[in-house]
Amino acid sequence: LHDAAKIVTLRSQTIAHHLAGHGAMMTLAAPADTIDLTPWPNKLWIAAHNGPNTTVIAGDTDALHQLHTHYTQHNIRARIIPVD
Numbered sequence: 001l002h003d004a005a006k007i008v009t010l011r012s013q014t015i016a017h018h019l020a021g022h023g024a025m026m027t028l029a030a031p032a033d034t035i036d037l038t039p040w041p042n043k044l045w046i047a048a049h050n051g052p053n054t055t056v057i058a059g060d061t062d063a064l065h066q067l068h069t070h071y072t073q074h075n076i077r078a079r080i081i082p083v084d
Helices: 002-019 061-074
Strands: 024-028 044-051 055-058 080-081
Touching: 002 024, 024 061, 055 061, 061 080
Parallel strands: none
Antiparallel strands: 024 055, 024 080, 044 055
16 A cells, blocks of 8 residues: 555656646547657647547647648547547
8 A cells, every 4th residue: 555655646646747737639530540740850749549539649739630620621620638
């Protein structure tokens, strides 16, 4: 129990001090194999496959907003997820 509490505490501190505020996530109504992330190397990644036509993208906030704009301009549903 002591080790588990220590792990939870260290994880929370790491997230708060090093990860929070440095990224974003978006759901996209498109199959993962049709999503081109090459314009944003090392900035955007496929985070999850939520279904055959639903993909979650994660990464740099500015790059994610650019991708969001691209897909919404092409009438493909893209929604920024309110997470950190």
